[in-house]
Amino acid sequence: MNHEQKEILKLKKDKNAVILAHNYQAAEIQEIADFLGDSLELCVESSQIEDADLVVFCGVDFMAETAAILNPSKKILIPEPQAECPMAHMLPRKELLKYKRRYPDAAVVLYVNTMAEAKAEADILCTSANAVRVVESLDEDQILFGPDMNLAWFVQEQTGKEIIPIPEKGYCYVHKMFNTADVTFSREKYPDAEVLVHPECDGEVQQLADHVLSTGEMIRHVAGSSKKTFLIGTEVDMVTRLRRENPDKLIYSLMDEAICENMKLHTLDKVKKSLEEEKYQVNIPKEVADKARKAVERMLEVI
Ligand code: 13P
Ligand code: SF4
Numbered sequence: 001m002n003h004e005q006k007e008i009l010k011l012k013k014d015k016n017a018v019i020l021a022h023n024y025q026a027a028e029i030q031e032i033a034d035f036l037g038d039s040l041e042l043c044v045e046s047s048q049i050e051d052a053d054l055v056v057f058c059g060v061d062f063m064a065e066t067a068a069i070l071n072p073s074k075k076i077l078i079p080e081p082q083a084e085c086p087m088a089h090m091l092p093r094k095e096l097l098k099y100k101r102r103y104p105d106a107a108v109v110l111y112v113n114t115m116a117e118a119k120a121e122a123d124i125l126c127t128s129a130n131a132v133r134v135v136e137s138l139d140e141d142q143i144l145f146g147p148d149m150n151l152a153w154f155v156q157e158q159t160g161k162e163i164i165p166i167p168e169k170g171y172c173y174v175h176k177m178f179n180t181a182d183v184t185f186s187r188e189k190y191p192d193a194e195v196l197v198h199p200e201c202d203g204e205v206q207q208l209a210d211h212v213l214s215t216g217e218m219i220r221h222v223a224g225s226s227k228k229t230f231l232i233g234t235e236v237d238m239v240t241r242l243r244r245e246n247p248d249k250l251i252y253s254l255m256d257e258a259i260c261e262n263m264k265l266h267t268l269d270k271v272k273k274s275l276e277e278e279k280y281q282v283n284i285p286k287e288v289a290d291k292a293r294k295a296v297e298r299m300l301e302v303i
Contacts, residue, residue, distance in 0.1 A: 004268045005032050011275040017054035019271070020045060020067065023215040024235040024263040025058050027244075029271065036241070038216030039063060039112045040127040040303065046070045047300060056274050057282070058266045060085040065116045068282040069292045079270035081280040083262050085113055087200075090170040091147035093117040099144050099166045106164065107140035110295070111148050113172075116284045120291035125299040128199050129214035132158045137302045146170055154199040154212060174260045175200035178233050182254045183208040186231045190252065196221060197233030197254070205233065222246055235260045 001009070009032060012019060020042055021033035030036055035045045042059065046067035049055060055076045057064040062085055064078040091110070096118050100108060110122040111131070119125060126134035128151060135143055135155050142162045145152045147170030156163040178201045187195065187208075196218050197209040206212045213221055215238055222230055222242050229250040232239050236258055242251045274280070284292070 001031065002028070004272060008032050008268065008272050008275065011272065012056075015054050015275055015278075016052055017056055017275055018049065018052040019056045019058060021057075022059035022063060022263065023219070023241055024237050024260050025266060026237060026264060027240045028268055029058050029266060030237070030241060030244075032268075032271070033058065038127065038129055038214045038219075039066075040129040040214065041216050042067070043070070043112065043127070043296065043300065044303070049074065054275070054278065056271060058271065059083070060088070060260075060262050062088040062113055062115060064282045065284060066112060066119075066296060068284050069116060069119070069289045069296055072286070072289055072293075075278065076282045077274045077278060078280055078282055079267075079274040080265040083265040085172075085262060087147055087170060087172045088113045088115055090167055091118055093121060095167065096121050096146070099146075099164075103142065103144055103164060105140070106142040106144045107138045108144045109135060109138070110146060111151060112296075112299075114147060116288050116292050119295055120288045122292075122295040123298070124302075125295045127214060127299075129216055130299065130303050131155050131199070134299055134302050135159050135161055135163070148172060148200055150175065150202055150206070151199045153203045154206060157203075172200040174235055174258050175233075176202070177258050178202070178205050178255055180204050180208055183231075183233070186252070186254055190229050190231060190250075192227075193229035193231045193250075193252070194225065194227045195231045195233065195254070201233055209233065218242070219245070222249065222251070234258065235263070237263075 068076040146166035149165040152165040195209045233254040
């Protein structure tokens with residue numbers, strides 16, 4: 001641990017704070033987190049916070065918002081408020097309402113990568129780890145699903161239900177970078193490797209992979225596998241965590257440029273300031289949070 005990390009740990013103790021971080025955070029932030037996980041694990045963890053006075057959330061805006069939705073009486077801080085997930089802004093509430101009017105009988109399943117105002121209009125949320133189970137749990141066969149068109153495609157393939165992507169072409173700029181040539185080239189280089197990709201990758205990339213998994217599922221898969229070499233198709237700092245936790249395995253990124261710049265806006269310096277000055281607090285209007293909480297809690301009943 002470096003000096004700044006030690007200072008943060010002390011401050012965290014003095015302030016009775018917990019630090020939650022997503023798997024795409026840089027190594028130095030992963031190391032100071034009390035809990036590190038994928039979106040679903042972070043939702044579950046946020047729903048179980050009991051005795052902390054402060055929660056510092058090192059992830060993008062929609063993740064910190066979800067923690068605030070689940071903890072209305074707690075102070076949830078995000079070290080850099082501009083750490084936004086561009087995909088989560090591709091389905092504003094107004095746009096969603098248009099689709100709901102067009103398909104009045106469809107169930108509305110929103111990816112957790114949406115903002116609170118949109119979540120408040122959903123029947124149920126999902127993450128990449130439970131999207132298939134969530135859709136299968138519904139009576140409806142026609143589903144409005146957004147904002148990621150690739151996760152929508154994955155769910156359609158797995159469930160056979162009519163999945164209507166909303167908007168038509170919502171995407172993640174990081175996972176869009178992967179293409180089929182990356183997979184074929186890397187497979188030739190490492191013929192024994194297993195290829196794991198995230199469902200936010202394009203459908204044709206998913207079809208070439210051995211497994212399509214959320215980041216948390218990748219962690220469990222690699223830890224439990226007897227294979228030695230893995231090629232990872234998601235944000236590069238997943239490789240950081242996988243290498244740290246599996247020193248006996250060979251883990252490579254399918255593309256070193258796959259960096260979520262938005263996640264990286266959090267730095268040790270900003271985490272320290274966030275604890276010292278207790279900012280930036282995530283505030284969600286009560287009526288929005290109350291409605292959104294119903295959709296989050298309904299998802300948490302399915303997992
Ligand atoms: P996970 O839930 O798989 O961690 O994915 C979150 C995300 O934003 C992927 O880009
Ligand atoms: Fe959003 Fe993509 Fe970054 Fe995930 S990787 S937080 S979906 S921009």
